[in-house]
Amino acid sequence: MSPRRNTRPNIPKSSPDTPHSSRDTTPETTLNNPMRGEGTDQASLSPTGRQIEAPESQTPTVQISDIASQTAIQGAPIRVSLDNYYLSSELVPLLSEPDATSGIRTFKTRTYVELAEGGTVLLGRDAEQNYRARSSTELVASGPRLEQVEGSLLWRQIADQEMTHGSDADPYHRPADDEPSEAAAPKRPRTASEQSETTLQSAPTFQKNWGVDPKFTPSELITIGNVHYKMVTRTEARESPIIYIQSPAHPTYDFDLLDAILRHTPDEQPRGVIQVPPDNHWEIDARLPFKKPLTGYVRNRFPEVTTATLENIARKQFELTNNSPFATAGGLTALRQIFSSWENATHSLHPHWSDPLLMLPILPTSSASKGAARSIALPIPSSTGVLDRLDFDPLRFQRQWLYFMTTYSPVDFKRFMAALLTRNGYTVMEPTSFNSFPALVFQRTEHDYVFFMSLHRTRIPKISLPMYMDPVTAGTRLETQVGEAAAKVVQDAHNANKIIWLKGGTEIRPGIADTIFIIRDDNARL
Template sequence: MLLGHDAEGHHRARSSAELVASGPRLEQVAGSLLWRRVAVAVESDSSDASLTMTLHSLSDDDSSEATAPKRQRTTPAPTPQNEASVEPPPVFRPEWAFKPTLALPQFITVSGVHYKVMSRMDAREFPILYIQPPLHPAYDFDVLEAILRHTPEEQPRAVIRVPPHDHWEIDARLPFEKTLTAHVRDIFPEVTTVTLENIARRQFELANSSPYADAAGLTALRQIFHSWKHATPSPHPQWSDPLLMLSTLPTTAGITNTSRAIDLPAPSSTGALNRLDFDPMRFRQQWEYFLSTYSTIDFKRFMAGLLTRNGYTVMEPNNFNSFPALVFRRTGHDYLFFMSLHRTRIPKLSLPTHNNPNTTGMNLETQVGDAAAQAVKDAHEANRIVWLKGGSQILPGVADTVFIIRDDNARL
């Protein structure tokens, strides 16, 4: 419930859909921010006559309807325990308001105050708007990330139309509880710092269809982070999983007429999301064991463990000792991943013919097991399969890493 005025100017409780408050009449407790119901004469038993009501700002779990007040036994004399606690209304810094002129950007008016609307030249139409401090520039990834890190109270605020008269109301909640990279770190705890920023930046640009934010893009990011937090299907699956956002790397001719190779971008490359890297220092015990064994089965178990710790569901690896590969998926979308596993000590993946299961006639069921093979075939038929390569890369003078790339070289 919110605080408002009735037709006579008295303070009353109101719902967000009311322009004129119609709820119980309230009075402020002197010297505090608390409000209580104005005492009225009643003929019923005084122990049941007093009703208490809490006024609060809207939250994610609030419904659009007012909650009925609950009866609560009280003593005849009001005490702080039976006074309703009221959160102060959203307060915006004075400089958020401005006097619009023809030279100033688009604005909206909320309760008689003008606010600058976050926008850009090619902004998409969207039912939710965001207001911003008038001196802020357009929000690219770096600007928004810096604001969220240093002055989160200055991030754009959502503004929505409220029926029945479609007047604008400012959502007092902060759209983002933490930086964009912190949201990614919560879900992918073992990626390198470079990969962390590359994921967040690419996600920002894809959601906004631009290097600069618009209302549709910020709302999409909020929906993605909500689906991550609650492990629910995402309304934007193509931007929810970094494996779906990876660029496809080309396969080129190898050193022989029949071999092929994939040049790997440097692990330190920034800006583009063309590989995912996981930092072995974040799973040191598993990494040290991996380095001590050259067992194909141990390789599959090592990579399956890494994927599981970072939110993927891996189909049980089999005990076949050649052509290591994993089949896995992620909650939130219906794509299936097939990843062949490799070790490399050079800046590329060499793919000789004798290591290609397609050219050697290797049966898919033998390679990954019957259940995984059937899942791959079904996903391939439904055009819901993503072909990956991953494994370890150890280079001189460069930190060791576990990588994943997308090549789209179909196993089928």
């Protein structure tokens, strides 16, 4: 072992998540153990510990002696240097505040702890599930072993011999946020009787070591089988038949944290707890509430939206269902209900949280001044987390897009947009062959709202609405514009206050990628 250095090495000044995409091979940051591969969030390698070389073969001899537990090496505890694991002080302010229970700080999907002796390190697990300092270039932590200082939010280094393997005393025992879920718990061989019992079980049992000590946990708790669990926030305004418990090492879930957990370590997501009759005792449902990331559900349902729109829909949906930037028990249940209605094409209990067209804000129309037309300014397509427009990516339907770019027929425009809406889960009424004032009428399985969308092509960041382009001013009957059947559906929806007015089409201009957009306005056709 190299002697301990008294100075800390220079750590590359970059974002805490940068090393996961580019491995630093400088001597100061390269570890001695072999790497299984580049560290990426999507990695799914099965972690392994260090391999010990087999000794040279020797002539076997038989010796009889007493075996006692005291035969372990009695030398001084081994302490490995932390010098190569300290996070640069310039990056520490980017981390979240320490969790009130575990002291763990986060940046995206990574977890960090502050040491009692000073400094901050990335936290991970080794192959035996012990906490260790972790290099950002490795999947399985191989640095010095760490433990939380009792009654404190700080952590400290311990020698390998000072902690027993598989201890159940640590209530914060869990994989680091960006480690593969396969490393969730140490495995042991099961007996034949255990295997048969598992086969006979109708549902998996919850085996996470998420118990906490109430003295050190100010969060709301629930006690099940004499074990105290940290609960996901509940709001008095929304009663939910299901409550949720969470890992004590997790802070309150915002969208980014929950989506990252579902993506990288889905086994660490919150679990539902329900009351079971006849005595209404609480039981933990070991099944995973979510099968994929929140953005994954949106992508399956709206396969052709842009990546920015995809995240904006998922984020807006999360905030609406929870009525907060943070997850609540009622919000998690509502999300599960929405995703179930999507998968089964059934009526949604929460249509305004289910359909992104119902989530869109109503954009204002400028007042017409003398000699000028009215217009609607188009928001800039971005990934800022604001859902003020829907954008569809032409690269996801290149054949249809290339054909559409060769024609200026209003009928082809209607057919192109109708096919796009159909591929993304909407039911469009048959477009008419009327060439002026193209528009579509469509609906969705999950609710009974009706959409009326007029179609536009623009090469500027707004939709101009001159008087001669208004079908009402031009005296065009609704039946002529969209057909008799569609006109009746629109009229009935209008009378029931179930009509949504939209504008959509193509935006092709310098500085942004070509896109097909949909916005919401309040320019009623009736």
